[in-house]
Amino acid sequence: MTSRPSNRILGSLRSADSAGVVRIEDRFDTTVDDLWESLTDPTRLARWFGEVQGDLRPGGEYRTYLAADDIESTGRVEACEPPRHLRVRSRETDESYRRGRGVPPFDAIIEATLTSDGDCERLAAHLDGTNTVDVEARWAELVPPYQELAAAIER
Template sequence: MIDIDQLNATHREIGNRAVASGEGRSLLLRRVYDTSVADMWSACTDPERISRWLGPVEGDLRLGGTYQLKDNAGGEILRCEEPHLLKVTWVLGEGMSTEVEVRLAADGDDRTVFELEHASPAGIVDEMVRAYGPGGTIGIGGGWDLALLGLDRYLRGAPLDPATWEDEPEVREYAKRSCHAWGAVIQQAWGTSDDDIAAAVAFGVQHFAPEPGAGGPGGATG
């Protein structure tokens, strides 16, 4: 069983972070895992282990190399500083090149502070907000929430099939609550109206937790 209260284990924020092309906007997630930095680094960089919580990955997995997650993003490995920092481009489609940085820090001997920051060119974010309202941002954050939940489940040794586990009722409920959590963060940061936030949350829920049989794009990270 998934403890829905895990939702509160993740710190969420949005802000501004420069990307290679200039001004950017970012989403940040932070949580503490009950494992060592060395083990967490392995879980985030070993292709066999990545496939067990995020999805199959192929490519030249070294600094300057490229990677491709099955049915998800691909890109270039920009920084790889074992065992504390990994930075990659995160490309989901033409003109949609963003950057993801993972930072690890020890919290005692057997706990790791895990930070993931997803930064996008300001123009991409602003265009997404014009087209969908804040819902697109909620969708990205919700996708990473599910990925971090999957990572926790994998590290605890719980059964996990990255291709199907998000269809479980309790995971869908987690995804819904995640969308509401990101809605609150966005409203506080941007001063978005209650009506616009409600519409944005509904957009995110439809993306990540549609009612059975209703269809929906799904996907762990957007």
């Protein structure tokens, strides 16, 4: 495995309309079309994300199955503007939740924005995970300072 760019951001926080939004950002040494395809083509998604099946058009509904975590979700494509902007809303199915007993199902919005970064082959992918209603606070806590805080207090 080659070395990863050091500009990955895993979970910086902002809040919008009382919901927590987590920003996940990374840069990929490729073209915007290639990155877009890897985020939207089921064959490529299957290799890094999970099985995605269904109506992959704006307004269309689909199912995903993440084998590594045994999580099944249903989702809807809310926005699709190739090759820059994709927004999907998904939710773990009740059956999958009963199997895994993880976090109770909630609506998660993943918004991917692809932007060129300086030289034209470097790109930034932004994935915003928002959840609505009662679990908003969970995401609000993906803040690196709290890891340090918790570690400092445990000593």
